[in-house]
Amino acid sequence: MAFGPHLLLATLEGLVTAAVLALTALGLSLVFGVMRIVNVAHGEFFMLGAVLAWAVATTLGAHPAIGFVAALVVAPLVVGAIALLSERLVLRRLNYDPEATIVATIGLLYIIQQLALSLYGPEARPVTPPFNYRVLLPWFGYSGYKLSIIAASGLLLVATWLVLTRTKIGLVMRATQYDREMAQAFAIPVERVYAGVFALGAMLAAFAAVLIVPISQAHYLMGQDPLLLSFIVVIIGGLGSLRGTVLAALIIGLSDGIVSMFFSPTLAKLIATLVVAMVLVFRPQGLFGTVAR
């Protein structure tokens, strides 16, 4: 294959990564932006989404498309419920203290990971894609399902943006983010907003995982990479900024796709990690963010 088509293929792969990453990172970013806490267990919500997708698809055993659609609805709801429960039982009692919540979410990470290992097992299991259609380009055929991931993620991103900027729910969320105490003074139920945002963040991660599981596989350790990449995206995009998050996801996804096609993946990860650490050290507000209040 010539260089041009090769690059096109790498770009398409990068776009798929970016689409999934944007959704996952958006969840992390919302939680950080509104609640001012870092959820280390975010990657495990992603993993739970994938594992549940497999569970739903195999239990139903019907046509792959039906199983997939069911998973797309059920998995995020279950993960959201789990997130809600852990928010009620743990995070709220800690009064959202940043350091205590980090320790607590690390605990949550271990618990979820171990439960997944014990109940689901160490195997990586695939989910059948809902449809097999190859888009024939002049140089190579490309999976139509992968293209639909990009579309689905784009739709959900736009929907989230509309909710945040055009609805009352979004207004309440932004008010809480802007000034928690003032919001409370204006009778906004801050605790319910926090619970909702935490669940929403987890659901976004779970949704992204259901989208990706037909082309990767469900595995109990699959939450680690998305967590690290989401951190990178959220930091580069500026903590709590939606536009920055999406833009950074595009940059990271594309460069990840392209770099790892031409260089060693370990080296790529190493460089990315160091670059992000430096961004955080020298530009803590992120490349696109404004100064945090």
Add this chain to the structure above:
Amino acid sequence: MTEASTARIYGLHIAVVAVLFALNFLLPDYHHGLFARILVLATFAMGYNLLFGYAGLLSLGHAMFFAAGLYGSGLAITNLGFGVVAAFIAGLGCGALLSLIVGLLALRTSGVAFMIVTMMFAQAVLLTIVYFNQWTGGDQGLVLQQASRILTVGGASFDLTAPAVRYLAALALFAIVLFLTLAIVRSRFGRVLVAIRENEERTRMLGYDTFANKLAAVVLSGVFCAAAGAAYALLFGYVGSNFASVQYSILPLLWVLAGGAATTLGPVIGTLFIYYVTDIASSYTSAWLLIVGVALILLVLFAPKGILGAVRKRWIGWLP
């Protein structure tokens, strides 16, 4: 601080070391080996405690300092043919250098950003170890041969693979770091660190250079952790990349939280407690990570001050 309480404090610490020395002759084989390991890991926890407990800086990347000592001494032996003492010093040097660089960069941030930056640096160290697997052995790690682990002082030589020698060497390191920590936290410098933890702005306003003090704390903490890592390589003869993974950044936090942050004896109590809990639990179930997770959440919810923190608050106010 009165003369009497100084005597009491030193008396207590000497008694703890004496008890641990006596255990060398009393413990059955299995627990004897476990204790040697726990003493080295407790040294790691004490290094972590200096930064987290006293200076109030929560790092999520201390595995990199442990790994710096581990690989610094391990690679010096396998690739450069260093002796035990030289390798140990090489490990300390690597820890000091790494902690100086990380401190200079990471201390520009604070709070949550500091945690993430330290985690990222630790991840970069882990990836570096994996990337240079030609020398470091990657995931497999390196095994140090018995012949390279014989300490020669003057005319006498000690085989660090012998259980009693290993235990006493671990205890010696533990005791040195314990008394260094005690001296540090009772010194002027230690009090400045506590002041920074309680209110950094006010400390700066009083004329203290908070950055320099925090940097000194990071380097000291890094060197203690590197000493533990170097000792681990020399005493147990295994150098592996899993000691650089996130898990080994979380474990010292867990040990310190369990024992009591900002107490000199908390780290060893916490390490003992958690190590035995997981050891006993893992004979019933393989799900020991679950226990670590539950322990973390329960600690942070119900005992944020840890075992010794609670003891100090309730009964023995003079505990350092």
